[in-house]
Amino acid sequence: MNRLELARRIERIKAEGTSAYIRHRKQTPPYEGAELHVEGKGHVFKMGNMSFAVGFGLNRPTSFYDLHQMEKWVRGKNVSRLHIEVCPLAEDSLLRLLQERNYTLDHFLDVWTLDLTQHASTSVPTQVEKVKDETLHEWAYAVAAGFAESGTILQETVDTAKGFYALPSNHAYLVREEDAVVAGGILATQDGIGELFLTSTVPTYRQKGYQTQLILERIAEAKALGCNLLTVTTKVDSASGRNMERLGFQPFYQKAVMKSPILK
Incomplete structure (x- = not known):
């Protein structure tokens, strides 16, 4: 291609x-x-x-x-x-x-890609769970908290997360620390391509490797679902972009x- x-x-x-x-x-x-x-x-x-x-x-x-x-x-x-x-x-x-x-x-x-046909799976201990209907609200609230730059969690962001969760082509994941959901993200799939998006961590739980766990879990899930390529879009020179590069994603275009x- x-x-x-x-x-x-x-x-x-x-x-x-x-x-x-x-x-x-x-x-x-x-x-x-x-x-x-x-x-x-x-x-x-x-x-x-x-x-x-x-x-x-x-x-x-x-x-x-x-x-x-x-x-x-x-x-x-x-x-x-x-x-x-x-x-x-x-x-x-x-x-x-x-x-x-x-x-x-x-x-x-920045638009990144990962060739799953050439990617070697990495097995690491993980606290990632698939989101279910009974955990939907706390997952959506945690995702919204991760995007709340001013510290105010917006109901519209919570509703946005719930809306994307509801789509059949999307798969949502959370990370739990003890009893609290502290991070989350989505994998969307279409015609052999997966996209990672709506990924965030509650600010007080950052720098603990939860984003890495979420990325690796969604890489494994995308491969299991038959995807041959993953893509993700990030802000330029962001922590998210550096995480992607560290885990094997390549810059495709800006x-x-x-x-x-x-x-x-």
Whole structure:
């Protein structure tokens, strides 16, 4: 498989997983997330007060009209900016179009891969458990606590974790210290590719190797489920990225997240 086709598959698993999540959440109103699917080109999502676009420039070219309609849709959702994730393998015409529309760089994201056909399994003592319905709430609460940078655990983050847990293609894991759930994460699988995401540790329990345990457990599970590749997206120069590199993941590409001017 060439690099472009692999990038398409990686971006597709993220887009289709987010799409399935939004459809699931909409079954239990009120939920204000939404999706715009530009046929054959990419997806635009609205989640909370953010909007982001995935997959554009990797298949059919994105036109001025496409971008105008995307911005119009975002504006109609009362979101002030559109963020577009741009893969370096995307057509150059996409970046030129964004420059013409005065988009600017917001940040970068690292995309990592692990070839499971070449990966030697590592057996280590682990405190990882598969999440069950009876442990769902404490797992979701722990995941939300790990993402609570201000120290305030948001109910929406708890609900987000529960929503992703509910999808049939997702497998959720937790780490318990004594009676407390202190870390968690998800493995999503699609067409032989697994994606690790929604991984966090409660701040007071960090630096104890729990992320390593979660990564190794999900590597083993992905292999057992027949995946031949794992992918994960991290912030640039983050502890998560360094964990991935230490455990054998290779950098595949770095995405530029471009932001629109304020949409009025």
